[in-house]
Amino acid sequence: SSGSSPGQAKKQGAVELNLAHFFPATHPAETELIQPWAKAISEATDGQVIIKSNPGETLLKADGIYEGVVNGVADIGLSCFSYTRGRFPVLEAFELPGTTYNNSKVASKVAWEGIKQLNPQEIQDTKLMMVFCTGPGDLFTKIPVNSLEDLQGLGIRATGLSADTLKALGANPVPMPQSDAYEALSKGVVKGNLSTVEVLKGWKHAEVTQYLTRTPFLYNTLFFITMNLDKWNSLSPENQKAIEEVSKEYFEEVAISLWDKQAETALKYAFDEKGMKEIKLSDQEISRWVNLVKPMQDDFVKKMNEKGYQGQQIMDTVKSLADKYNKEYK
Amino acid sequence: MKKLEGLVTGLSRILNNIAGFCMVLVMALVVANILLRVLFKHPILGAYEYVVYTTAVMIGLTLGYCAVQNGHIAVDFVVERLPLKAQAIIDTLINATALLFWAACAWQTCMHAQRMTANGLVSPTTQIPVAPFIYLVAFGLLALSLVLLVKTIESLRKVFSLSSISMPAPNVESIQKAAVSK
């Protein structure tokens, strides 16, 4: 449950940190990552640092979390970089379509290591503790999508970068919040959704869609856990070190595989309980799709160059890390 | 004083008219988007974002005129049993507090918009800048503060004009009169 974790005894002079995120209190991000991680930090700092979680947007709305941490509304925040578009221009490189991520482990390793290498200006106003990813997303639809032709003019719910992706593929992106998508899918206002398969179970989209087309080159979302800079600097060097070590451990052991595990249970639910059908595109078909979204990466490089960044270098970093980790985690 | 009332009421009326236009615009946008989507399979990509931001501006710009019409509801039944002078004193304090609070909020919302500009925040899908809409909401809060300034002055004047013995209450607040006579 939310709130103070059991087993955290408050010490005299202990620091209490409010953590804000948007996942429901029952979500694995809370139960398997945030709660155990907070408990481990409390133990590692000998009860001097206590983290209190506020899940389900009770403290901050998803798109206000990063800014809220900068301004001290929350001490720590967990959310997505892409909820505030334009705020993190460099990090968009990790979510661009056209890069294949085998799974969330690959995507998470690429993002976290890439961010450390690039160290962009846009994240210097907080203490970034961890970045992990959903990894690939898929198309789930009410009618089978076997080829590009099936996708032409099809109304698919997508926002932000994914809307651009679908447009490039010839579909009709319909932006709406995830909370509206269930109703819209159920009545056929939109015919599909491009998202991680976790949504099939978490948001019950398997109840209202029948087909799942695998598209591991179209989608990725980065999550951050970050701390208010003043709060971080107020901690003793020993506590800082302890927190960094715990975070490193939880990144490797829990965070990077969080979405893979969810995908597994969601797919089991979708296929076994809801009878969804899986569609795998042929290699030839995949290259047709990738060719259509590749220009988005070129656009990115051009735009970043115009803004004075090393556009190509950023893209190359992502590419080479993706190659490296796709080999490591099949 | 009368001049200030007239100015503030006039300003909030103009803002409210713009808000009414926003209301029509939102309806037209949603309906046009549905028609384009159903009939031509070509929805307006930014419809959702335009609707959301136009609605925010509509609400923001109405705040002031809503206050002019005493539209922000309050619980009357305790204070209205007190002597008129006590009522006027309480109203002065409450109006002044609200004035300070919303003026500070207007200013802070401006700061918020300024930070969003500096951060380069754009809407998720069509990538239009968000800050201008936040500025407009801040402007609406400023209009609300101005209305509260007039109300504070008005209730303060009552404190001095009323003797401690209660006398018949004036039916209509001057600010409402100004709103009607315009």
Added chain:
Amino acid sequence: MSPLHVGLISIIAFMVLLMLRMPIAYAMALVGFAGFAYLTSPAAAFSMVANEIFTNFSSYSLGVIAMFVWMGFLAFYSGIGTKLYVFAYKLIGHYPGGLAIATQAACAVFGAICGSNTATAATIGAIALPEMNKYKYDVSLATASVAAGGVLGVLIPPSVIFIVYGIATEQSVGKLFIAGIIPGIVLMLLYIAAIYIITSRKKELGPPGAKADWQERFSALRGGLGEVLVIFLISMGGLFIGWFTPTEAGAVGAAGVLGVALFKRSISWEGFNKSLLDATRTTAMIMLLIAGAMIFGRLMAISRVPLELAQLAGSLPLPPFAVMAVILLIYLVLGCFIDALAMILLTVPIFYPIAVNMLGYDPIWFGVIIVLTVAMGVITPPVGMNVYIIKGIAPDIPLEVIFKGIWPFLLAIIICLAILMAFPQLATFLPGLIS
């Protein structure tokens, strides 16, 4: 001072400001800000307030309220609402309280299009209140019946509260929607019974008219109700066929009413302007209230008052039935101060495991119970969003007059809860069929 103390003192401060005639939205925002500033820092609190104001004003799911409200005022100023009520009056106006009964049916039908309790109350209120006033219905009864009728908007699908509950607990939103149908109808019937009983005993509360013959009824029906039927069919049909989402239905409804009014030349330029003026004012009032409630909710979140209460309930050494009663009591108390959606988000994560995992209650049934209990909060004093909205539509009526009329309806909800406790099948039967 501990966060918990700050939370409790803030509730008291809020009550004091309320009694001193500070507008409710201001009081919630101000106290929420002050408490938050004390527990974090003024800079953080200002950032929180500025962010809450803009995020709530620009919320897609809340923005729909504006369109439904405008639709209601358009129906009023174009005379379509009057025609509806003339027909209803000819049909059942000879029964005591007939129009208030018709209003409940209107809320239930409208609830099938609209997923929000506030929007249902505002839309039906804009149409129904002037009409019931015309037929000399008691103000308290008329206003309270619309405020309470709004609850049908979230019990009958679609429903924002069921969606939020479904996501917070990982339950099927579809099943929850279906589960709400029978309890929604039961509640409507209980409302109708309540109205009938009180108006039969005191006829002047809802004076019965002369009984109209069928010819009069048909002429009332021909007098322009065909268009209403068309608008309704388009809205319902469009929703079911999948032309648009429930969130878009408000704009479709407003456009439909405006189209009919223009076609029939039944709305003047002045009437059109007035509808806009009233709709913007009412929307701004509602949205500032919601923003205020959210700001206050943020303070509640970091002060952990709801959390402590919930943990207290979970630790009581009582039989399941009594623990359930305590949970409902806590919802009733919290519902007096916290807005419905904020309350679901704050409390369901704590109560759900207690009710479902520990006590073994059915999760879908618990969802219906929670929606009903939370819905009670929107009509109970001092913070009752639906009552505030009715007050916004009928500014001359004192709040306490509306709250005075709420009791029979509150009793109806409590009876509905008791029925659901005794016969859980009422909520679980339909969803059981689809699995």
